Amino acid sequence: MELLVAIAIGTLTSSGVYLMLRQRSFPVILGLSLLSYAVNLFIFAAGRLAPDLPPIISKTALGYTDPLPQALVLTAIVISFGMTAVLVIMAIGAYLTSGADDVALTQAPTDEGKA
Numbered sequence: 798m799e800l801l802v803a804i805a806i807g808t809l810t811s812s813g814v815y816l817m818l819r820q821r822s823f824p825v826i827l828g829l830s831l832l833s834y835a836v837n838l839f840i841f842a843a844g845r846l847a848p849d850l851p852p853i854i855s856k857t858a859l860g861y862t863d864p865l866p867q868a869l870v871l872t873a874i875v876i877s878f879g880m881t882a883v884l885v886i887m888a889i890g891a892y893l894t895s896g897a898d899d900v901a902l903t904q905a906p907t908d909e910g911k912a
Contacts, residue, residue, distance in 0.1 A: 802842045809835035821898050822888040826881065833877040837870045 809831050816828025844866025852864040892898055 799842075802838065806835050806838050806842070809838065820900055822891065822900050823898070825900055826884050826888060829884065830877065830881055833873065833880075837873050837877075840873065841866055841870050 813828045813832030816824040850862045
């Protein structure tokens with residue numbers, strides 16, 4: 798099971814980095830989303846989840862599950878959803894302003910205005 802989770806984290810990370818290096822805005826946003834999913838899965842797997850144990854300490858249970866990884870992942874999901882929405886709105890605004898979907902759309906300074 799650990800190998801499957803490690804392969805999933807590695808695949809999501811490599812796909813996210815590859816998409817973030819693209820020149821278009823939609824693949825960059827998709828790459829950031831995949832990278833955030835990889836980090837969420839990594840945090841969740843690093844929490845050493847114990848099946849069939851309560852997240853609250855009780856006298857009848859043999860142990861408990863640490864609730865901190867679940868709380869961190871839930872918070873990260875909400876933050877990544879909000880940041881994805883902000884990035885989509887910024888990408889739409891940049892497309893409507895410049896008329897292109899290129900991330901690195903810059904103009905080199907010209908010497909025509911200097912005389």
